[in-house]
Amino acid sequence: MNCMLKPVGEQTIVITGATSGIGLVTARKAARRGAKLVLFARNEEALNTLCEEIRQHGGLAVPVAGDVGNIEDLQRAAAKAADTYGGFDTWVNNAGVSIFGTAAAVPLEDQRRLFDTNYWGVVHGSLVAADHFRRKSDFHGGAIINMGSEASDAPVPLQSAYVASKHAVKGFTDSLRLEMEADHLPVSVTLIKPAAIDTMFVMHAKNYMNVEAKLPPPIYDPDLVADAILFAAAHARRTLFVGGAAKFTSASAYHAPRLFDRVAATLFSRGQRTVRPARPRDDNALYDSRHALHEREGMEGPVLRSCAYNTVVQRPKVAGAVALGAAAVVFAAFARSRRSSA
Numbered sequence: 001m002n003c004m005l006k007p008v009g010e011q012t013i014v015i016t017g018a019t020s021g022i023g024l025v026t027a028r029k030a031a032r033r034g035a036k037l038v039l040f041a042r043n044e045e046a047l048n049t050l051c052e053e054i055r056q057h058g059g060l061a062v063p064v065a066g067d068v069g070n071i072e073d074l075q076r077a078a079a080k081a082a083d084t085y086g087g088f089d090t091w092v093n094n095a096g097v098s099i100f101g102t103a104a105a106v107p108l109e110d111q112r113r114l115f116d117t118n119y120w121g122v123v124h125g126s127l128v129a130a131d132h133f134r135r136k137s138d139f140h141g142g143a144i145i146n147m148g149s150e151a152s153d154a155p156v157p158l159q160s161a162y163v164a165s166k167h168a169v170k171g172f173t174d175s176l177r178l179e180m181e182a183d184h185l186p187v188s189v190t191l192i193k194p195a196a197i198d199t200m201f202v203m204h205a206k207n208y209m210n211v212e213a214k215l216p217p218p219i220y221d222p223d224l225v226a227d228a229i230l231f232a233a234a235h236a237r238r239t240l241f242v243g244g245a246a247k248f249t250s251a252s253a254y255h256a257p258r259l260f261d262r263v264a265a266t267l268f269s270r271g272q273r274t275v276r277p278a279r280p281r282d283d284n285a286l287y288d289s290r291h292a293l294h295e296r297e298g299m300e301g302p303v304l305r306s307c308a309y310n311t312v313v314q315r316p317k318v319a320g321a322v323a324l325g326a327a328a329v330v331f332a333a334f335a336r337s338r339r340s341s342a
Contacts, residue, residue, distance in 0.1 A: 198221055
């Protein structure tokens with residue numbers, strides 16, 4: 001089905017989980033590019049502050065406070081978009097949270113709560129968005145963008161509930177895409193699969209380990225994920241990895257699963273533990289909003305702010321020009337060496 005997506009600056013975009021991390025970076029970037037925004041999160045005060053910030057810089061944004069685990073709250077967001085802007089063009093299901101600890105250590109109540117946000121939040125948002133697109137007259141194209149992870153394809157110890165939720169998000173997203181195709185509905189359904197990202201991920205996670213958690217390197221800047229989201233809003237894509245490490249992890253788990261298991265069992269188990277004592281367990285965002293309006297945590301080690309893999313995927317003309325320039329340099333050097341040896 002031919003899906004005609006508008007440039008980002010001509011779109012109205014709904015973003016869940018908009019007050020921290022990837023959602024916050026994406027909201028600010030989209031506003032700078034001229035998009036009209038409907039921003040959704042649990043923290044009403046933070047939402048109002050963010051929307052006022054965007055308006056002071058000449059942008060357009062309206063807040064809707066609620067929980068993605070309640071479909072009625074997301075229906076209010078769709079209604080707000082319709083009342084304020086006449087509808088929306090792209091819906092971004094970004095809200096998410098994690099839990100650190102062995103599968104046996106994490107209470108089932110917490111695992112269910114995580115699924116309410118990570119999985120059911122995506123399902124609810126996708127259904128609301130799809131219903132909106134089906135109802136639009138003279139409809140030529142829209143986008144549903146769901147936040148997966150490299151963990152959508154690969155197992156990770158000490159985050160079993162999170163990994164399971166991201167596998168579920170992948171399965172749902174891929175199936176929804178097929179249904180859009182079968183209905184001949186011009187909707188691009190994209191799954192974003194980031195590597196480890198320097199957001200408030202660890203600070204927001206509930207931790208059942210006796211030491212503070214961390215993410216194993218390499219760690220990438222959230223700007224790269226925001227760029228991928230906004231690229232998907234304007235270019236129909238099935239899947240976008242963010243960070244070459246995410247693509248490598250996915251390919252390794254698929255093509256060499258037993259080897260991957262042996263390496264990951266040790267590397268990821270050690271790589272997610274610090275030597276610092278764990279902070280109080282109730283300091284997390286599993287049930288309540290925390291640490292709003294922070295884009296980055298400032299994680300240990302270097303944070304990669306660019307990625308050649310993503311440049312090639314999202315800006316092939318630029319990558320091609322760089323490759324052509326490099327080839328020209330090599331050819332010129334070869335020609336000089338031939339002349340000097342003649």
